[in-house]
Amino acid sequence: MKAANGHVFRYGDNVDTDVIIPARYLNSSDPKELAAHCMEDIDRDFVKNAAKGDIIVANKNFGCGSSREHAPIAIRAAGVSCVIAETFARIFYRNAINIGLPIIECPEAAQEIEAGDEVEVDFDSGVITDKTKGTTYQGQAFPPFMQKIIDCGGLVNYINGK
């Protein structure tokens, strides 16, 4: 079973890739360097407080704006194990799948889970469990084709395996 388990950082609607990783840091593509500035324009304490395995929960249109793959790269390198949102912007959605950052769409979970809750996500079943509240949610499963890319660990491995 592939799963994520961690504490939740909460954000609202339309978290754009400019706040996930501001362009002033895009003169680098080093994941560690990017991770050091992840979310800093909306949450200065994110990097300081995020621990390996933690989970980001947000509302609508997470990752909108610039196509920069640096955004999911920064989130993953900051230790985040999964992003749960009501919806994702489409380029961010592709990028996350392509680099192997687990993401899951689930409007109910995205609306009800609160900051600091301990949450577990089972990627095989799409079940999201809020251990703090004792609630469970059924997230949207990926189409089989995308699941194959995720299972390979990203698009590069998928293409190499073809």
Added chain:
Amino acid sequence: MGMTMTQKILAAHAGLPSVSAGQLIEADLDLVLGNDITSPVAIHEMEKMNVDGVFDRDKVALVLDHFVPNKDIKSAQHCKCVREFACKHEVTNFFDVGEMGIEHALLPEQGLTVAGDVIIGADSHTCTYGALGAFSTGVGSTDMAAGMATGKAWFKVPSAIRFVLTGKPAKWISGKDIILHIIGMIGVDGALYKSMEFVGDGIAHLTMDDRFTIANMAIEAGGKNGIFPVDDLAKAYMEEHSKRPYTVYEADEDAVYDEEYTIDLGTLRPTVSFPHLPENTKTIDEVGDLKIDQVVIGSCTNGRMDDLRIAASVLKGKKVAKGLRVIVIPATQKIYLDAMEEGLLKIFVEAGAVVSTPTCGPCLGGYMGILAEHERCVSTTNRNFVGRMGHVESEIYLASPAVAAASALTGKLSGPDEVQ
């Protein structure tokens, strides 16, 4: 069931007689684009793939436009990486300083994008080429790497929203006002995962530059692509700029749309997006008294000849307000030269504006016009997110070149009628 214009292009490139919304397909690519920020990541990813080189040296475009001429050592390293890759793989369409322009103004101008193409670019504003009747969409660096290596990309076939544009826009109403109006109406995720298909008799009144601006900002409504029918004006543009043959696709009469909006262009007013989302629109009549610190006229959205002509017509013979910085950025070397020959650059400089070499710089807060705390900028760019142009406590007001130029004269957010 009939297909939308976008679906027809995708079906043809997937080798299928028809496709329907939601279907996953693999499509052949006519062009794969990257810039100096996204290409280094793509190059690194491509090196991990078991391939010898790019799938077709003529169908890859690498444009150094975001941080050039290089703003610092790290961005110089990135450009060097792209330059060496382009040289090693003999990439035909590599554009370095001196030849480069802002990618989405440059590629159509160079004739690299034509109707019927399927184009991906590791830049979200790749949707611009829909103005010519191409399917083009933004992707990330790994998709770009896979595209360069294989010449193919996977897509989920989008459903569509139909925008029927009718009537003739009033003086000063440009493509920017139209697309800001639409984004204000449907929101920044109003077209999420979907095509935005523009139709209607109003299109005949829009210049190609207006259409590029509208298609360019489809992404700001969450759209996968924006697309226009291929009329005589579009054909003439392609025949002037490109040697490549183009293919005209039309939506089936029984194509199905998720939603349809009719917009009477004659009723639109100059429109401005307030911080910090493009959907926060107001007409110029509702903006109130807002003192500003900077004006930017340029970008892949509004750095073309029409944009510069409109701005110059407002600024001609006048002076920008004291204490205001006004930055004009022609989007390509050709536009720069044409604007010089037409006397537009002289008008800008005499008015007290600076004219920059082509760059994306200020639009994304890279360099060449960064804002300090509590500063306000009226900008013809495409995003007004928190911190987009500098300090997180700065503010960006998105507007047309006419509004930006008028604001440059008054020092506050103003419409062009105010300064005539």
